[in-house]
Amino acid sequence: MRLSNKVVIVTGAAGGIGAAQCRLFAKEKAQLVIADINEEQGLNLANEISAEGGSALFIKLDVSSESDWSSLLETTLSRFKKIDVLVNNAGIYRTESIQEETADNWDRVLAVNLKGAFLGTKAVISSMRSHKQGSIINVASTTALVGSWRGGSYGASKAGLLSLTKHSSIQNAQYGIRVNTVVPGPIETEMISKNIADPEGRALSESRIPLGRLGSPNEVGYAILYLASDESRYVTGIELLVDGGLTAQ
Numbered sequence: 362m363r364l365s366n367k368v369v370i371v372t373g374a375a376g377g378i379g380a381a382q383c384r385l386f387a388k389e390k391a392q393l394v395i396a397d398i399n400e401e402q403g404l405n406l407a408n409e410i411s412a413e414g415g416s417a418l419f420i421k422l423d424v425s426s427e428s429d430w431s432s433l434l435e436t437t438l439s440r441f442k443k444i445d446v447l448v449n450n451a452g453i454y455r456t457e458s459i460q461e462e463t464a465d466n467w468d469r470v471l472a473v474n475l476k477g478a479f480l481g482t483k484a485v486i487s488s489m490r491s492h493k494q495g496s497i498i499n500v501a502s503t504t505a506l507v508g509s510w511r512g513g514s515y516g517a518s519k520a521g522l523l524s525l526t527k528h529s530s531i532q533n534a535q536y537g538i539r540v541n542t543v544v545p546g547p548i549e550t551e552m553i554s555k556n557i558a559d560p561e562g563r564a565l566s567e568s569r570i571p572l573g574r575l576g577s578p579n580e581v582g583y584a585i586l587y588l589a590s591d592e593s594r595y596v597t598g599i600e601l602l603v604d605g606g607l608t609a610q
């Protein structure tokens with residue numbers, strides 16, 4: 362099993378790509394911490410995984426809150442004694458152009474998508490350093506790499522994650538900790554459901570992708586699984602694109 366005996370924290374784990382990862386990781390025998398602001402959905406997922414013989418603990422977390430991270434750390438370490446993997450997956454999306462975006466919404470997007478990953482990294486790093494190993498995976502987006510006629514705060518927050526990954530990877534390599542980014546293109550989840558609700562919007566999105574379709578949550582989950590497992594033990598500081606060729610054009 363690819364994640365046997367590994368304690369894995371996934372943020373934003375209750376839905377979409379996070380939930381898909383958790384189901385994959387459970388099959389690979391991870392000991393999961395399902396962290397999300399959505400308590401009902403998070404508890405349901407933890408119960409589902411436990412009922413199928415997996416190991417899953419739900420902890421309510423707003424990634425933008427430093428005190429929530431302290432509680433999560435305390436609960437995780439008292440239960441599992443170590444942390445092997447952190448996936449900074451939680452994210453929120455906004456489509457407003459820079460001209461239309463409000464300062465408050467800009468702050469919230471940056472707080473969840475970028476500060477959340479910073480706080481998560483800071484929270485787990487001491488424990489990982491003391492065990493001389495760990496893998497942190499930040500979930501960015503192709504909007505970090507290319508401009509678009511919609512959005513702005515979201516792409517800027519995801520571009521910040523690329524830099525956070527590079528700095529964290531350099532600063533922690535000597536402690537045996539790897540830090541990488543997964544960069545998904547459009548993936549069929551709740552997050553982009555409005556963009557693809559009408560057949561025209563969907564066809565437009567798909568027409569831009571060389572592989573001709575949107576990605577699935579599992580297709581991102583498998584990339585994260587690789588970076589979480591020891592199979593990627595010589596891989597740090599990278600951006601692993603899972604975008605159907607979108608940014609190769």
Ligand SMILES: NC(=O)c1ccc[n+]([C@@H]2O[C@H](COP(=O)([O-])OP(=O)(O)OC[C@H]3O[C@@H](n4cnc5c(N)ncnc54)[C@H](O)[C@@H]3O)[C@@H](O)[C@H]2O)c1
Nearest residue numbers: 373376377378398423424450451452502545547548550552
């Ligand atoms: N769906 C896409 O097309 C796409 C593309 C590129 C990148 N991504 C990124 O993948 C990640 C997962 O996205 P998704 O598509 O599964 O989205 P989603 O909206 O389906 O799920 C996001 C999850 O994050 C949780 N969340 C939101 N704010 C939170 C907070 N403050 N603290 C803790 N949890 C919080 C939500 O409750 C939800 O469970 C995000 O970082 C997103 O930006 C998604």
